[in-house]
Amino acid sequence: MPEELNKLARKYALQNAVEYGGKANPGSVIGQIMAAAHDYRSRANEVTEVVASVISDVNSMNLEAQRAELERLAPELLEKKKIEKIHELPELEGAENGVVMRFAPGPTGPLHIGHTRAAILNDEYVKRYGGKYIIRLEDTNPPTILPEAYDLITKDLDWLGIEYHEVVNQSSRFKIYYEYAEKLLQGGFAYVCTCPPDDWRTLKEDKKPCPHRSLEPNIHLDLWEKMLVGEFKPGEISLVVKTDLEHPNPAVRDFVALRLVDEPHPLTGDEFRVYPLYNFSVAIDDHLMEMSHVLRGKDHLNNTLRQEYIYEHMGWKKPVFIHYGWVSIEDTELSTRKIKASIEEGKYTGWNDVRLGTIAALARRGIRSEAIRQYWIEVGIKSVDIKFSWQNLYAYNKGIIDPVAKRYFFVWNPKKVTIKGENIIKSHAPLHPEKSELGNREVILSGDPIEIQVVSEDVEPLSPGTRIRFKDLCNSTSETPVVFNYAGNDLSFVKEGAKIIHWVGPDAVPAKVHMPDGKIIDGLAEKAASDSISEIVQFERFGFVKLEKGNEIEAYFAHK
Numbered sequence: 001m002p003e004e005l006n007k008l009a010r011k012y013a014l015q016n017a018v019e020y021g022g023k024a025n026p027g028s029v030i031g032q033i034m035a036a037a038h039d040y041r042s043r044a045n046e047v048t049e050v051v052a053s054v055i056s057d058v059n060s061m062n063l064e065a066q067r068a069e070l071e072r073l074a075p076e077l078l079e080k081k082k083i084e085k086i087h088e089l090p091e092l093e094g095a096e097n098g099v100v101m102r103f104a105p106g107p108t109g110p111l112h113i114g115h116t117r118a119a120i121l122n123d124e125y126v127k128r129y130g131g132k133y134i135i136r137l138e139d140t141n142p143p144t145i146l147p148e149a150y151d152l153i154t155k156d157l158d159w160l161g162i163e164y165h166e167v168v169n170q171s172s173r174f175k176i177y178y179e180y181a182e183k184l185l186q187g188g189f190a191y192v193c194t195c196p197p198d199d200w201r202t203l204k205e206d207k208k209p210c211p212h213r214s215l216e217p218n219i220h221l222d223l224w225e226k227m228l229v230g231e232f233k234p235g236e237i238s239l240v241v242k243t244d245l246e247h248p249n250p251a252v253r254d255f256v257a258l259r260l261v262d263e264p265h266p267l268t269g270d271e272f273r274v275y276p277l278y279n280f281s282v283a284i285d286d287h288l289m290e291m292s293h294v295l296r297g298k299d300h301l302n303n304t305l306r307q308e309y310i311y312e313h314m315g316w317k318k319p320v321f322i323h324y325g326w327v328s329i330e331d332t333e334l335s336t337r338k339i340k341a342s343i344e345e346g347k348y349t350g351w352n353d354v355r356l357g358t359i360a361a362l363a364r365r366g367i368r369s370e371a372i373r374q375y376w377i378e379v380g381i382k383s384v385d386i387k388f389s390w391q392n393l394y395a396y397n398k399g400i401i402d403p404v405a406k407r408y409f410f411v412w413n414p415k416k417v418t419i420k421g422e423n424i425i426k427s428h429a430p431l432h433p434e435k436s437e438l439g440n441r442e443v444i445l446s447g448d449p450i451e452i453q454v455v456s457e458d459v460e461p462l463s464p465g466t467r468i469r470f471k472d473l474c475n476s477t478s479e480t481p482v483v484f485n486y487a488g489n490d491l492s493f494v495k496e497g498a499k500i501i502h503w504v505g506p507d508a509v510p511a512k513v514h515m516p517d518g519k520i521i522d523g524l525a526e527k528a529a530s531d532s533i534s535e536i537v538q539f540e541r542f543g544f545v546k547l548e549k550g551n552e553i554e555a556y557f558a559h560k
């Protein structure tokens with residue numbers, strides 16, 4: 001009964017597809033049908049035809065739909081353990097009525113992969129609970145600021161799909177910081193200190209107060225006034241927040257909150273000389289901007305402890321602080337200071353040099369922002385320390401681009417070979433093996449003999465009589481490593497053990513692949529690849545790349 005065959009084919013095709021990420025393989029489905037009942041063996045042609053049509057239908061469905069149908073038709077074939085778990089971030093305490101969260105990079109350079117964890121996880125939570133997402137540029141250390149970074153950062157955030165509601169520069173809030181500095185002085189929670197910095201630090205290490213600490217608030221307010229109007233030079237005076245001199249952790253004992261800086265600021269010039277330090281401005285801003293949750297790395301634990309003193313002095317309600325584990329990102333230069341210096345020396349071509357871990361470099365290579373997002377959601381907000389895995393990021397990226405990336409041939413280390421015995425051969429290669437709607441790359445080769453180029457290693461060494469299939473072109477047997485005899489175009493040739501290699505015709509265009517380690521691989525790409533400039537494509541048997549137009553095709557390598 002054809003209907004029965006159809007049903008059987010559908011069940012096995014669905015099972016195979018669910019098991020292999022959405023794509024069923026005809027060979028295994030046919031094998032299962034043959035094994036199911038003897039009489040199918042004698043109906044091999046019919047089986048092959050039915051399977052081909054069922055698979056083309058099943059493979060056009062998404063994984064969710066395949067799984068759902070399999071569950072209905074043959075739940076016994078649905079192996080629970082193979083079902084991918086969809087990871088979700090844990091709930092946040094006290095978030096039911098919405099959240100206010102922030103991402104607070106320093107504008108020292110554009111964003112890199114390390115920044116994306118905080119940027120994306122905050123975004124995920126604001127999207128989940130509703131509320132407000134503030135981007136706060138912490139630009140209160142003039143020597144480290146890269147003026148272009150203000151724009152580069154928002155551009156990177158847009159590319160990452162971050163939905164922020166406001167962008168605030170801390171440098172626009174000096175007056176606010178001064179106002180709260182004064183309040184802390186008035187309350188006796190801070191002091192102005194003119195001790196030589198080393199003396200002050202030594203005393204603190206010994207849990208001892210400096211001579212200024214216990215003076216009356218009005219003396220401090222006087223000094224503060226003098227600090228503001230320019231009666232001191234950098235290093236001579238600072239405003240210190242009192243914590244607990246007995247605190248077992250010396251890092252938490254009294255900390256400097258404001259100091260003098262003479263270097264002009266790229267946005268405010270020399271209008272202000274009294275600059276807040278990180279822990280002070282962050283606590284003031286987080287409170288005034290009404291943060292409900294502060295999500296930050298464990299490396300900020302001591303900072304959180306310091307900042308909590310400001311909340312206590314001021315009688316403010318604290319946000320929920322969440323500290324996730326440290327991520328070490330190896331083999332990638334992330335220091336903006338070092339990258340900037342290397343760009344200036346000409347060692348890197350720019351912030352999007354593909355050797356870098358910047359967002360601009362990853363985007364250029366064809367890494368999709370959704371892959372980065374999936375990666376961090378999977379890692380979550382646990383406090384364990386982890387090593388960043390480029391391989392996992394690439395696996396997510398492949399899951400996104402493989403179903404859509406067009407396929408082209410790229411021949412590295414090219415070698416000319418000839419095919420004898422046929423003067424015109426038409427090649428018909430799908431742009432995507434599972435998406436016939438994308439169409440084909442058609443090439444007509446002619447000549448006596450026909451000349452193509454292949455990857456040298458594919459034909460060296462090659463003993464005479466070896467069966468080679470030139471993918472989507474024809475079969476052949478080798479006479480020498482560079483001379484082949486045409487052997488038709490029947491696909492059963494492959495089943496008989498022919499090696500499949502790819503090739504390019506005489507109209508191939510020069511292409512350069514820029515690898516993330518800085519190497520450049522020169523070769524030839526089939527002409528049709530020029531139709532996909534600025535797309536992410538797969539160079540078959542080589543890997544996924546993003547194409548750019550240069551004098552020739554410039555390709556930037558993403559991953560295998």
Ligand code: GLU
Pocket residue numbers: 104105106138282294295296297300
């Ligand atoms: N500028 C800090 C950073 O990027 C902000 C962290 C925080 O306060 O949570 O690490």
